[in-house]
Amino acid sequence: MLSTLSKEKRSFNVEEIRKDFPILEQQVNGYPLVYLDNAATTQKPNAVIDAISRYYRTINANVHRGAHSLSDAATQEFEAARSTLANFVNSPAPEQIIWTRGTTEAINLIAHCWGRANLAKGDRILVSELEHHSNIVPWQLVCEEKGARVEPVRVNQNGEIDLEDFHRLLDERVRLVSINHVSNVLGSVNPVKTIIDSAHSVGALCVIDGAQAVSHFPVDVQVLNCDFYCFSAHKLFGPTGIGVLWGRKQLLESMPPYQGGGEMIEQVSFSGTTFNGLPYKFEAGTPDIAGAIGFKAAVDYLSVFDRAELEAHEYSLLQYCIELGRAFESIKRIGTSDTQVGVYSFLLDGCHPADVGTLLDQQGIAVRTGHHCAQPLMKVFSIPGTVRASFSIYNTHAEIDRLFAGLEKARKFLQ
Amino acid sequence: MENPFGTNISSQDILESLNFFDDWEQRYSYIIELGRELPPMAEDKKTEKNIVRGCQSQVWLDYEIIDGKVHLQADSDAFIVKGLLGLILAAYNNKTLDQINEFDIDQYFLDLGLEKHLSPIRGNGLKAMVAKIKSFN
Numbered sequence: 001m002l003s004t005l006s007k008e009k010r011s012f013n014v015e016e017i018r019k020d021f022p023i024l025e026q027q028v029n030g031y032p033l034v035y036l037d038n039a040a041t042t043q044k045p046n047a048v049i050d051a052i053s054r055y056y057r058t059i060n061a062n063v064h065r066g067a068h069s070l071s072d073a074a075t076q077e078f079e080a081a082r083s084t085l086a087n088f089v090n091s092p093a094p095e096q097i098i099w100t101r102g103t104t105e106a107i108n109l110i111a112h113c114w115g116r117a118n119l120a121k122g123d124r125i126l127v128s129e130l131e132h133h134s135n136i137v138p139w140q141l142v143c144e145e146k147g148a149r150v151e152p153v154r155v156n157q158n159g160e161i162d163l164e165d166f167h168r169l170l171d172e173r174v175r176l177v178s179i180n181h182v183s184n185v186l187g188s189v190n191p192v193k194t195i196i197d198s199a200h201s202v203g204a205l206c207v208i209d210g211a212q213a214v215s216h217f218p219v220d221v222q223v224l225n226c227d228f229y230c231f232s233a234h235k236l237f238g239p240t241g242i243g244v245l246w247g248r249k250q251l252l253e254s255m256p257p258y259q260g261g262g263e264m265i266e267q268v269s270f271s272g273t274t275f276n277g278l279p280y281k282f283e284a285g286t287p288d289i290a291g292a293i294g295f296k297a298a299v300d301y302l303s304v305f306d307r308a309e310l311e312a313h314e315y316s317l318l319q320y321c322i323e324l325g326r327a328f329e330s331i332k333r334i335g336t337s338d339t340q341v342g343v344y345s346f347l348l349d350g351c352h353p354a355d356v357g358t359l360l361d362q363q364g365i366a367v368r369t370g371h372h373c374a375q376p377l378m379k380v381f382s383i384p385g386t387v388r389a390s391f392s393i394y395n396t397h398a399e400i401d402r403l404f405a406g407l408e409k410a411r412k413f414l415q
Numbered sequence: 416m417e418n419p420f421g422t423n424i425s426s427q428d429i430l431e432s433l434n435f436f437d438d439w440e441q442r443y444s445y446i447i448e449l450g451r452e453l454p455p456m457a458e459d460k461k462t463e464k465n466i467v468r469g470c471q472s473q474v475w476l477d478y479e480i481i482d483g484k485v486h487l488q489a490d491s492d493a494f495i496v497k498g499l500l501g502l503i504l505a506a507y508n509n510k511t512l513d514q515i516n517e518f519d520i521d522q523y524f525l526d527l528g529l530e531k532h533l534s535p536i537r538g539n540g541l542k543a544m545v546a547k548i549k550s551f552n
Contacts, residue, residue, distance in 0.1 A: 029439070352493035354472040354539060359495075362439045370471040384492065385471065409440075413447060414494055 012309035017394050020045040020301075024394060031364025034399045034406075039184055039212060039343055039390035040368050041234045044298070048238055051297035052290050063289055064263065064280075078289050081296035082279070085244055088299045089229060090220040095278040096252065099287050102243035103211040104134040106230035107178070109245055109282060110207055111138035113255040119175060121147035126169055126177045126204075129155040129380050132184050133373045135209045139178060148175070155380050159186040159335035167198065174204045181213035185372045185388065186335025187318075187343025189213075196226050205251070211235055215392065216314060216341040218307050221246055233291065238298035242291030245282070252278055259284040310393045314342055317391045317400060324404045330411065334386045345386040348407065351414040353385045359410035360387075365403055418454050418488065420501050421508030426523060429505050433527050442528075443495065450497030453504070456490035467547060469540030472496045476544055478551065483511050485551060489544070496539050499532050503541065507548055520545055 018024050021043045026033050035043060055077070061070035063078045079094070086094040100106040119125075125139045129152045139150045154165040161179070170177075177199040182189050192208055199206040210219055210231040221229050228251075232243035257264055257275050261284030266274040275281050302310075321344045325331050330349035348356055357369035370385040371378045378385060389403055429449070436442045460477050467474040472493035479486045487508045489500040506523060507515050524533040533541055 352472060352496075354493040355495045357471070359443065362443065384473075413440075413443060 009306045010304045012305060012313060014313065014394065014396055018396075020047070021394055022046060022049070028364040028366070029362050034365040034402045036389040036391065036395065036399070036403060037366045037368050038215075038392035038395075039187075039235070039388065041240065042215060042237050042392050043394070044239070044294075045237055045301050047301045048294050048297045052239060052294040055290050055293045060290075062286055074289055077296075078287070078292050081292040084296045084299050088219075088303075089214075089244075089246055090222050091246055092222065093249065096246055096249055098245040098247065098252070098279045098282045099292060100230075100243045100245050101241055101288075102232040102234070103209060103230045104138075104243075106228075106243055106245035107135055107207065107209065108138045109258050110228055110230075110247075111142040113258055113282070114205075114251065115139070115142035115176075116145065117256055119143065119146040119148045122173060123148040123175045124169075124173050125150045126153055126166070126174055126199075127151075128153040128161050128166075128179055128190075129376045130159070130161060130183045130186070130188065130190070131178070131180055131374065131376070132209065132211070133375070135178055135180060135207075136376070139176075152376060153179075155377065157381070158337050159183065159188045159377075160337045161188075161190050161195070163191065163194065166195065170198060170202055170204070172202050174199070174202060176205045176207065178207040178209065180209040180211070181219070182210075182216065182341055183335070183343070183374075183377075184212045185343070185374045185377055185386065186337065186345050187212070187340040187390070188335055188337040189339040189341055192226070193224060196224060200225070212342070215302075217311055227251055233295040233298060236295075236298055237301060239291045239294040242288045242295055249278070252282070257284070258282045261285045263287070305393075311341075313393060314391055317395055317397065318342065318344060320397050321389065321391075321400050321403070324400060328404060328407065330415070331407070334381055334383065342391050344389045344391075346389075347383065347386055348411055349415070351411065353387045355414055356387045356407070356410050359413055360403070360406045363402075363406040363409065365406045367403075418504065418508065419452055420504035421487075421506070421510060424449075424452070424501070424505050426502075426506040426518075429502055430523075430526055433529075446498035446502070447494050448498070449501035450491075450494050450499075453489065453497055453501050456488055460488070461490070467540040467544045469496075469543070472539045474500065474540035474544050476547060478548075480512075480551070484509055485512060485515060485548070487548070491540070493539070496541065499529070499539075499541055500544075502527065502529070503545065503548075512551060515551075516549060 023043050059073040061074045063075040082097045083094045085097045143150050154162040156162050179195055181192050196206040205227040207228040208226045210229050214231045215236045227248050229246040234240040263280050264276050264284040266276050332347045334345045353369035368388045456475055461475045465475045465477050475490045477488045487504055491497045506518050524530045
């Protein structure tokens with residue numbers, strides 16, 4: 001971090017940033033693309049596309065085992081990526097960064113390795129009603145196997161975690177609390193620091209699903225003092241198919257391996273096999289080398305900016321959207337927490353979200369509609385789904401104008 | 416269980432109408448209008464047995480086979496999907512199972528320029544509904 005901080009930062013200019021993302025230049029259904037589905041996945045800058053291409057063109061080789069120069073070069077870049085990601089979340093050591101396929105696999109890994117070794121009958125795991133299915137179902141699977149229980153912490157009508165309910169549910173039978181840092185449906189930023197400290201006070205571990213957080217603000221795992229932190233490259237301008245599980249070193253060391261295969265072993269024999277150390281114990285098989293290098297390029301790209309300037313831009317987009325939404329007849333905003341980033345979720349009176357999405361798509365505007373893999377949250381609000389516009393650093397105020405012009409047209413069709 | 420699709424409104428009628436329009440706004444207005452002509456399904460028919468789940472919208476499908484002809488009733492919570500159900504019923508309703516299986520629904524949606532809506536990735540339940548109708552016996 002220090003090395004990047006000492007360098008001159010690139011000043012923020014949204015038009016200049018847009019030029020870094022080639023996909024944004026296209027027309028969709030005859031209109032210039034307005035991409036407002038960033039909570040699903042962000043677009044990739046040239047720096048990432050070029051890094052992946054350069055890897056395959058110049059140094060592609062398997063890592064850690066070849067006795068040749070290409071393999072050395074590939075290994076060096078692959079491990080440099082791990083160090084970059086360690087710096088990115090302020091991990092004490094690079095080996096605490098475990099490569100996974102993404103946030104979902106990271107959570108599954110914890111459930112599989114820590115959960116199966118540690119959970120017992122009568123134990124409880126707390127999640128919130130705000131969670132993505134990928135932070136509910138892995139826990140349900142392991143709890144079913146071990147006779148433990150997953151319990152939801154209530155969410156209020158603003159889309160905020162009900163801390164009173166959390167404290168009511170928290171007792172010494174709670175072994176683990178798993179909460180998202182930012183809601184994928186509403187963009188609410190959860191009070192994770194309070195939740196982590198409270199979880200620790202009863203001896204429970206705390207997992208933070210950071211998939212929707214890392215692209216919006218800096219994350220420091222040491223300040224948070226969480227036990228695990230999970231996130232994906234593709235929501236952070238990097239490639240799909242790779243993500244990170246960050247874990248406390250002692251915990252990772254005490255956990256049994258994840259999958260068996262090459263790389264994760266020290267010695268194999270039919271009388272017994274010994275396992276490799278961190279991080280390789282959890283990384284069986286040839287890893288996503290190009291993905292890791294692309295991920296590094298994404299983090300390096302982001303690091304040249306002053307994050308506060310990017311945050312200010314995204315904040316201004318959201319405030320502008322909320323303002324236009326207030327003036328727009330028959331819109332109902334879902335999720336009205338004071339601490340929100342990057343997401344405007346809403347319904348139009350009498351209009352099904354799927355229809356709104358189809359009509360916006362016809363106008364070149366990409367949003368997400370539906371339950372957003374968060375059916376329990378839809379139940380809290382008694383709605384089948386929402387329309388979700390989600391922002392990133394390359395979106396503009398003019399695009400928000402296009403969104404509302406598109407909604408005006410959709411409303412005429414549907415109401 | 417009567418509706419105008421497959422009797423008064425044929426798949427050929429729909430093809431001719433939709434191909435007559437030259438912009439998307441007219442086409443989608445027409446699809447939404449078609450949906451309005453589809454009689455709503457009684458709430459007690461919207462059962463677990465009749466639901467075809469999509470992740471973005473839901474479809475309900477009920478049917479009877481009378482004298483070898485399939486009588487379909489369908490509904491959706493989304494207007495555009497409901498219109499698309501009308502397009503499908505224009506081809507399938509009041510037809511024999513042989514006629515249904517002979518009809519090339521993918522080509523029909525391609526000719527209508529609406530093939531993306533019949534894609535399984537769309538998550539609107541239409542593809543699953545077509546498969547369900549074809550499996551009647």
